[in-house]
Amino acid sequence: MAAGVNGGSGDTRSRWWARAAVLAVVAAVVVLLVAVGGGGVVIVLSGLAGLVVSATGVWWTVARRGTLRWLGALLMVGAPVGLLVLYVRSGLWVTALAAVALWVVALGCGRAALRPSHRRHVMRGETRRAPRRPVILMNPASGGGKVERFGLVEHAERLGARVILLEPCDDDTQVLGLARQAVSDGADLLGVAGGDGTQAQVAGIAAEHDLPFLVVPAGTRNHFAMDLGLDRGDPSLSLAALTHGEEVRVDLGDVNGRAFVNTVSFGVYAQVVQRPEYRDAKAETALDVMPDLLHESGPRLDATVDGALLPSQQALLVSNNPYIRPDPFTGRRARLDKGELGVIGVRVDSAAGAADIALRGSMSDSLNVLTARRVDVVGGDGDTMPVAVDGEALTLATPVTCTLRHRTLRVRVPRDRPGAPVVAPAVDWRRILELALRGRSHD
Template structure:
């Protein structure tokens, strides 16, 4: 076995040297200068980070591709420079093997194996392709050219480049373990009234939940709709119910705003048996994204076609009081602070980095919360309850493949284990959080949380709500048809 490995190594080195010496006789062309400039441009990932910046200007797959690509470059660079070059020392090709016009002015002096440029190029391209195959294919020629430029300029052997590309692709695919792909949702389709001009539509418009007032645009798109603007300081549910009691005929209820406004409208629509139209104009639009609605155009198409999906709403009763419905998530402990920090940092850093840093800060600063979960004593750092099952199953739950599975997604981080926070962070970084004792994830139809101490605040659908000691959560409390 050892002799075979030695023979394979000698053959590889001979092939490397043969290619470099053979290519030295190629005639001089304009491509020589272009390859030198390209390889310098790709130093330290500058080329790929610039492309990521362009991709990040567009929401959806492009922005996710940019974030996954940037993360893959960082990981591949750490593996290549921190492990590969440190453990597998190899001399770079001798500069005299190639003509002067192809050499770099300041060639690198680190270990030749593997090629960091090739690893970064393939890591970024593969990561982009994971989110958007079309974009990934478009980047393949550029990535291949950057990788080859390292051989053409004499700073790497061909095998350095091949192994670097394989390493980069592997790192990019490994990110799926921590950051699973967002699959196409599978939901039963429903029929709802088709209202192309908005006739029979009562549309709640909450300008305070977004960065601008969309009233003029919505009135132009649905001229027959009735637009309702809430009065400052009033309860949205009370105002909607009061208007519906006076309205002659309403076929559907609409809401233009963020998740807090949507939750209020959803509660009223469920009570009244009305289909709900969601127009994402708020700062938080997680529910709309789970519906597959990215803007007003999507909402208009669904309303005109009468196309809807069935949604189950979660509910919570605080200290035995009135039941409060939620469309996305609710939580106690450090969760309210996590929500506040994540939403404050998300516009600047993106969702995943903001969620990670918010969680880290909460875990560092939070005090353990003693609670009874269905009557059993626990100490936790934070507790998350989702309406329907969220993905990924481990760190940073962010989307739902179904909105009507009739369960609560209950997750909490234990504080009653030695080094529980360290265990949780290690599990999150290793991608093995599902099997981590410090992290609990269960799917339940109902759960009761009793706080053993001072009353704590409930965060629901991105907004801080009432305080209390006993929180009774229920799944599948109401069924709602939502245009999608």
């Protein structure tokens, strides 16, 4: 699936990057130990205290209203500023700067050690004959008007595709109806120029009829296109797949019978996006409703992850294949054909919980990062619950069940595409130390 596997030279590079990371950590510790009489302990303790205070400020900003919210914002910004002032006034800034710089170098080298040797991740597929009757649904409103801005209609029609323009009033049922009608009329490829939500719905129809599916990233974020290695900067380049393309088989998520290509969100985020004002005022809406959702008496979710109970979560995110790091908003997935759901559960009831995540990351008890084949979610007392599927606000019957249809979606992509940037996984110091100590005989 990936474009290459680390060979001997890749192992050698990884080993030396790991050694550089370990040396940088040792150097940072030495700098602080040498400066113990001149404030090394002060730097460490004040740095940890500043991180805790800043995390507390973030919690109060999003989970409280009124005076506490303003105080939280002050702490969030004031803690790092206060540390800087402390270091400058006490003459510790040179030592602190050296220690921080060495730690940054250590993190950079550690990530380089864990990152695959190839620079881009490209899913290679199989060559298939070009479609004869391709049909592409295009949403002119997506991505601020990318369909018109990049001339996608004209470009697709020149390449022999039939284009169906979606209307602003078209709901999911109408979009699915248009896709099914295109299949009935003889389409041998279905495509979508739009956001991930529309992509997923039409992808489900394509998979149902074993037709190739074309992704034209004309939405806002286009996470699915990114992980396929497509060029999100110019969606018209994806249309080259109509004449010079290949097919890759990827997994397709299923949530209560509905297809998804990226994520299904439950809890806090799902309830925020249900608000009609969210689309036009995201930050303001989130700050308005988050205190009620994050309160100790706020809504909770219970999930069963491959039969194991994950109780009382405030937020739960299930992804079509796991993200490399638990950050689906800016991160990416290494593969789309692994046959596993990614699961991220969060429960933060207090400022202490927020500080724990800030200090311990994915090791915190407030954050659960798992993989699974099946996830069942229940929450509240009703028969339905709010869910965000690929960013679309929905209400589904409980229990909500997430599974994967393994390698069921045939995606037609251009042979010449940039690929997705290779992202190193979260820094695993045990793995880095193993690499650093590995001898040549183990290569």
